[in-house]
Amino acid sequence: MKELQGIGASEGIAIGRLGWMESGEDTVEKKGITDVAGELSRLDAAREETIRQLQSIYVDALKKLPEKDSMIFQIHIMMMQDEDFTEAMRQAVRTEKVCAEYAVWEAGRTFSERFAKMDNEYMRGRAQDVVDISRRLIRVLQRKEEKSDFSSAEPRIVAADNLTPSETVQMDKSAVLAFVTRQGSRTAHAAILARTLGIPAVVGLGAGLDALREGAALIVDGSTGRVLVNPDGKTVAVYREKQREEREHRKKLLKLLHAPAVSRAGVRIRVYANIAHPNDVESALENGAEGIGLFRSEFLYMGRDSLPTEEEQFQAYKQVLQKMGKKPVIVRTFDIGADKEVPYLHLPKEANPALGYRAIRICLDRKELFRTQLRALLRASAFGNLQIMFPMIVSPDEVKAAKAVLEDVKSALS
Structure with missing residues (x-):
């Protein structure tokens, strides 16, 4: 048995066989041009x-x-x-x-x-x-299509020189037991994503990783940064017991999911979930959410070439409200601008967009966009407990102006 020491980047224990991921780097030739x-x-x-x-x-x-x-x-x-x-x-x-x-x-x-x-x-x-x-x-x-850099008939411990964020998030989680990399750090975005996805990871293993062959038996401990190569039966048994203890601990925590949150002083605290897509509702409810504290509506506007219709928006909000029943759902009107770009709106470039033309200021400037969203929200409100949040407010006048538009839309619908 051989032991490698790296940096524990994402907690958890994995036992399985190694699968090398091909490098995503493409060959680039230095070619001259005339035009x-x-x-x-x-x-x-x-x-x-x-x-x-x-x-x-x-x-x-x-x-x-x-x-x-x-x-x-x-x-x-x-x-x-x-x-x-x-x-x-x-x-x-x-x-x-x-x-x-x-x-x-x-x-x-x-x-x-x-x-x-x-x-x-x-x-x-x-x-x-x-x-x-x-x-x-x-x-x-080079006009090359997006490619999947790792595939396996059975789940594997994925080894790579390094992992990029897009490789990590686009990988089939069911095919991955853990990540081990030659380079990397705990603060690399790929390591952050591994923690979020619940995949054990050890990074920074250096040259020691290079000697490992496809199919080698490994134990990966994401808490300590240890990687055991070709472990004996006794060591495997020890780590399988650690895995069992982790599962039992999770089961105990799961029993508390739907218990009310009460402080030591007896104060009842309601725990809400933040979501960014209607598909997140099931997970929120499974994990004991007592409501949706923030439903980010930007997903409806991004990753497409044109504005969402009123009906598209209505169906998305209705879906969430129906699933949440009587529990409150707070929808934030679109926070577009700054880091959330929507190319088809042709927003002006600014030196400091985070504090400039975004969110509520776009809504109040391009009122028809705002009205369409508000109509969809008001129509959907018949199916649950809806509350509306206006984002990035900087003055009382913006609140008054936004409420005036809301009341105008409400009157037109009634």
């Missing part, structure tokens, strides 16, 4: 397509991850739109007269290395994000 303007145009078009893909991944991620973790892909979109990164790619095409693929590869390598050398652990973890978006952009330029 600089045409190559820059090709690069810009590929960037737009990459952003559309990332928007789609974000919307899909919302269906299985909390918004805070799905936001990883909004960060990727912002990286793709970063002026310095974009200019580095364009500069390589202009001055070196190289193809767009090589310009992306060169800029991605440069920016990734900058992050990797930073003192802050969190910032070092962003190096892999740069690699992820660069690979995706290169694949778009």
Whole structure:
């Protein structure tokens, strides 16, 4: 038996056989060009397509991850739109007269290395994000379809040099027992996603991982960072007992799911769930939610080429309200803008969009969008206990204006 020591990135124990995942890196040749303007145009078009893909991944991620973790892909979109990164790619095409693929590869390598050398652990973890978006952009330029980098007839412990966030979130969870990687850190986005998905993970194993062959028997302990190679029967038995203890502990916690939350001082606390998609309701109810504290409605507007109709919105809200019964559901009107881009709305670019033209300010400026959503919400309110939240309010005047529009829509419906 051999022991490898890495960094425990996601708790849990896995026992199984190793399966190597092919590297997602594509070969890039340094090719010269003569039509600089045409190559820059090709690069810009590929960037737009990459952003559309990332928007789609974000919307899909919302269906299985909390918004805070799905936001990883909004960060990727912002990286793709970063002026310095974009200019580095364009500069390589202009001055070196190289193809767009090589310009992306060169800029991605440069920016990734900058992050990797930073003192802050969190910032070092962003190096892999740069690699992820660069690979995706290169694949778009090369017109290669999205590929699944790991498949197996039976669940395996997946080994890789490193894992990007998109590889992690798009992987079939049923085929994965655990992740082990040569590189990586606890603050890398792939490690964060592994914790959210409940997949044990050990990262930073270094060169020790290279000697492992396909199908090798492993034990992975995501809490301690230990990886045991070809363990003997006694060791396997010890870790199977640890797995059993973990399952028993979870069972005990599950019994408390629907118990009322009461503080030591006897104060009753109601526990609500945050959701970003109607599909999240079942999980909220299974885990004892007494209501929906925040239903983010942006998913209806993102990852598509046109506005959702009133009927589409009505059906989504109705579905959630019916499933929640008499329990309260607080729907936040769309918080679009800043990090939540909707290309077909053609929102203006701002130096600090997080504090600017977004959410309620878009609603009050483009009132027909607001009215459509409010009509859908009011119609759906007949099917449950609906409450409405207005996002990103900065003044009492905005509240008054939003309520005035709501009352106007209500009067028109009655």
